[in-house]
Amino acid sequence: MEIVPLGDSALIVRVREQFDDAPEETLNEVLQTFQQLRGAAIPGMIELAPAYTSVAAFFDPVDVVKASGTASDIFDWLAARIGAATVPKRRGNRRSAPRTVEIPACYDPDFAPDLDEVARHAQISTEQVVELHSAADYRVACIGFVPGFPFMAGLPKKIATPRRSNPRKEIPPGAVGIGGAQTGIYPLRSPGGWNLIGRTPLKLFDPTKDPPVLLRAGDRVRFRAITREEFESLKR
Amino acid sequence: MEMIVKRAGFFTSVQDLGRTGFREFGVSTSGALDPLALRVANLLVSNDERVAGLEITLGGLQLRFNDERIIAWCGGEFEVEIGSQSLPAGHVGRLQAGDELKFRTPQIGCRAWLAISGGVDMPIVLGSRSTDLRANFGGLDGRALRDGDVIPLGPRPGSSASAEATADRPIPATRISSWTAPHDWVSPAKPNPILRFLRGADWTRFNALTLQLLTSELLTASPDSDRMGVRLTGPELPRADNVDLISEAVAPGTVQVPPSGHPILLLGDCQTIGGYPKIAQVITVDLGMAAQVRAGDRVRFSEVSLGDAHQLFLQRERSLERFRIGLSLRDQ
Numbered sequence: 001m002e003i004v005p006l007g008d009s010a011l012i013v014r015v016r017e018q019f020d021d022a023p024e025e026t027l028n029e030v031l032q033t034f035q036q037l038r039g040a041a042i043p044g045m046i047e048l049a050p051a052y053t054s055v056a057a058f059f060d061p062v063d064v065v066k067a068s069g070t071a072s073d074i075f076d077w078l079a080a081r082i083g084a085a086t087v088p089k090r091r092g093n094r095r096s097a098p099r100t101v102e103i104p105a106c107y108d109p110d111f112a113p114d115l116d117e118v119a120r121h122a123q124i125s126t127e128q129v130v131e132l133h134s135a136a137d138y139r140v141a142c143i144g145f146v147p148g149f150p151f152m153a154g155l156p157k158k159i160a161t162p163r164r165s166n167p168r169k170e171i172p173p174g175a176v177g178i179g180g181a182q183t184g185i186y187p188l189r190s191p192g193g194w195n196l197i198g199r200t201p202l203k204l205f206d207p208t209k210d211p212p213v214l215l216r217a218g219d220r221v222r223f224r225a226i227t228r229e230e231f232e233s234l235k236r
Numbered sequence: 237m238e239m240i241v242k243r244a245g246f247f248t249s250v251q252d253l254g255r256t257g258f259r260e261f262g263v264s265t266s267g268a269l270d271p272l273a274l275r276v277a278n279l280l281v282s283n284d285e286r287v288a289g290l291e292i293t294l295g296g297l298q299l300r301f302n303d304e305r306i307i308a309w310c311g312g313e314f315e316v317e318i319g320s321q322s323l324p325a326g327h328v329g330r331l332q333a334g335d336e337l338k339f340r341t342p343q344i345g346c347r348a349w350l351a352i353s354g355g356v357d358m359p360i361v362l363g364s365r366s367t368d369l370r371a372n373f374g375g376l377d378g379r380a381l382r383d384g385d386v387i388p389l390g391p392r393p394g395s396s397a398s399a400e401a402t403a404d405r406p407i408p409a410t411r412i413s414s415w416t417a418p419h420d421w422v423s424p425a426k427p428n429p430i431l432r433f434l435r436g437a438d439w440t441r442f443n444a445l446t447l448q449l450l451t452s453e454l455l456t457a458s459p460d461s462d463r464m465g466v467r468l469t470g471p472e473l474p475r476a477d478n479v480d481l482i483s484e485a486v487a488p489g490t491v492q493v494p495p496s497g498h499p500i501l502l503l504g505d506c507q508t509i510g511g512y513p514k515i516a517q518v519i520t521v522d523l524g525m526a527a528q529v530r531a532g533d534r535v536r537f538s539e540v541s542l543g544d545a546h547q548l549f550l551q552r553e554r555s556l557e558r559f560r561i562g563l564s565l566r567d568q
Contacts, residue, residue, distance in 0.1 A: 004437045007489050007517035008545040012437055019482050034260075049259035049485060051509050056259070056485030061549050074546050142483065144262045144509035147371045151483075188371055205261075207361050207373040213261045 001033075001086065003079045010058045011075065013037070013082060019052045019141065020181070023153040026053055027141055031218045033086050040085035042078065043067030050217045051142045052151075057082070098139070100220040103185070105134065105176050106231035107198040114195035118161045118178055130225060132156045133176075133197065138183060138221040148187035148205030148213040152221055155183045167193035174199045176223070187213075198223075201235040238302050239352070241385040245296030245339065249367040250356050250375035250387075251349070252288040258362050259508045265488060266366040266374065268349050269463060269504045269527035273310035275556070276421045277351035279563055280308035280328050282393045287355030288365035290381075292348045294530075297339040297381075301331045305392065306353040310417070312345020312425040312528050326422030328415060345425025345528035354390040369463060370505055415566065417559060425528035428454070431501075432522050432540045432548075436491060436514035437484070443476040450515060450537055455499070459531040463505035466529050472497030475513060483511040489523055491516040491537075501526060501535075519545040521552050 002014040015030045034050040037057060044064035049056045061074055068077045107115065107130045119126045138154040145151075160181040168191060171177075175186040177194030186192055187204035200223075204214045215221065226234070241248075253274065254267020268274035268291055275285040290297075295314055308328050309316060316323045317338045323329040325348075331337065339348060358365045358375055367375025376385060416422065439447070455468035473493050486492060490502045492512040501518060502510075503526065518526050519540060529535060540548075 005434060005517070005542055006437055006485060006487055006514070007434055008520050008542065008549055010485070010487050012484055014484075047257050047259055049508060051484050052482045054482075054484045056487075058256070058259070058487070061546050062553050065550060071546070071550055072543060075542055142509060143260065144483065145507060147258075147262045147264075147368075149262055190370075205371070207368075207371070211261060212258065212263070212362060217260065 001083075003082060005075055006056065009061060010056060011078065013055045013057065013086070014053060015055065016053045019153075023139065023141065027139060027153075027218060030055060034217075036086050037082065040081070042081045042085065044078075051144065098218045098220050100222065101215060103200050103202060103221055103223050104226045104230065104234060105198040105200045105223045106226050106228055107134075108228045108231070110228075111175070111199035112197045114161075114164070114177075115197045118159055118195050118197055121161045122159050124158065129159055129197065132159050133178075133183065134223045134225045136222075138223075140215050140217050140219045140221060141182075142217055143213060143215065146186075146188050146190050146205075147207075148215070150184055150204070150215040150219075150221070152183045153181075155181055157181070161195050163193040164195060167191055171196065172199070174201060174204070176200060199231070201231050237354075237357075237389050237391070239305075239387050239389060240300045240302070241297075241381050241383060241387060242300055242336070243296060243298040244381040244383050244385065245292060245298070246294035248290055248292050248297050248381040249369060249379075250288055250358055250381075251291045251366045252364055253286050254366050254504060255362055255364040255368070255374075259485075262508050263362060264368060264370065264506060264508060265504050266368045267364065267504050268366075269347060269488075270311065270349065270424065270524035272421055272524050272552070272556075273424070274349040274351065276326070276417050276559070277308045277310045277349050278355075279560060280326065280415075280417060281306045281351050281353040282563070283351055283353060283355055287351070287390070288358060288375075289349055289351040289356060292339050292350060294346050295339045295341040295348075299337045301333060301335050301337070303333050303389075305331045305389065307331060307337065307350060309339075309348050309350045310422040311348030312342040313423065314342040314348050315340040316348075324416075326416040326419075342425070344427050346530035347527055352389055354392040357388040357390040368505075418555070421524075424524040426525060428534045428536070429525045429529065430536045430538050431518045431526055432538050432545070433491065433516040433518050434540065434542055434545055436516045438481070438513035439515060441475050441477055441479075441513045442473065442493075442515055446473045446475070446515075449473060450499075451539060454534040454536055457529045457531055457533045457535060461529070461531065463503055465503050465506055466501040466526065466535075468499050468501060468535060470498075473499055473515065481511050481513055483509045486510040486514065487517075489518040489520065489526070490514050491518065501529075503527060519548065521545075521548045
């Protein structure tokens, strides 16, 4: 584990160096660190956010100094607290299993302008792409880019497709895409470069709800292929 | 209890001190790009410093008030007028019902923050009244102001039964007070600012030559800068390696270097994570200056230690505390 400053009011706890070689293990370790730091309630900490291999911690130097009693070495004081809070847990101390969220997705051609491209790249039929995409088990590795956007690991290697060289200026909310070795869902109307292969009627971000997001880091996700009719009725 | 936007100007939005607590869901900080400027302006009009005001970019804003309000603003070198009288930055002005307030194009800098006694009253969304202009929520319908908008204002502090008197208290006795806040706080804009930075979280991914370029060369702000970040052009800043980085947190003040080699200085509307290497991080006390950088401005970077950055941060908060106490004595 390495702790690096992100300026004077934040730091990044780098739990691991790599993600792709062991996504499940890495994610479990990162989420455990996230929970441990949250539980430790270190004075001055404002918020924490996990991302793939790291956990960012934002703090108020004034409050840290109030707690530590010393205005020098704020970073060292925090790093020591973080180190103490994140000692690896012994086996047998079982974490709660991640929840599984099912995402209905319609792969209708109207919603899938890049399905042909993904199929061509994988050298399989579009039906096979849909089958592979909807049969896999995914895990949310990180939420970011825009509020509620899940970056998901677990895409079958066969259908991994490089991002489009010309990103679209506007992608509709709910669009399901493939970007390299990841799949994701656009929660809001936004620009983007991922290959669009379907759409979900679910809302991934709603600022009036608590929590405002459908998915969070660590969730297991499965896509369920739905018809256009189901899409329209779920949308209502 | 409201003001009318006669002209929205180039770009004006409702902002408070921003959103915290929702980064794990990808929600940006938003908020005043110079939080200190808004805090000071709020304190000057006897508001809680966290109350929402307006962030004005490049001027052109014209407001009409429907009741009596006290206002103050901080930021770039704007000409601001109440009717035909000019209101300098960091001074307190009194508006009568029907009065108009104008922000003209700034000479130096590009943004200003306006505080109005009682504050801009918008629904609190995810803990803040700030407009999230990328995700389009918060503030006024998640968007910038338009001509004709009606902006509800909160009750003036002390305007309730107990103290109608406070509304008539002798300060400001005249229309424009002579009282002001420290110059650095109310007018932080510089034509060619020197921004102090800490080594970024990916500092070691750049070679010595690049790091020397960062501190020795002037970088020019390009026109495609916005509340997400200031794009800088100048000598390219090549990396020592070309490993694909795993995305991790970025924050306002992060200087990241995309493959083009032209750095981007992130501001309050930036994403919560990014995959470009972070070469530097502008220190918190200089973010106000960074928020004033506009197209064509030439920026220089100067390295400081983490210990110094913390001392500067703590000193500024102590000065602000003294300022707050000074104001409360004024208000008695």
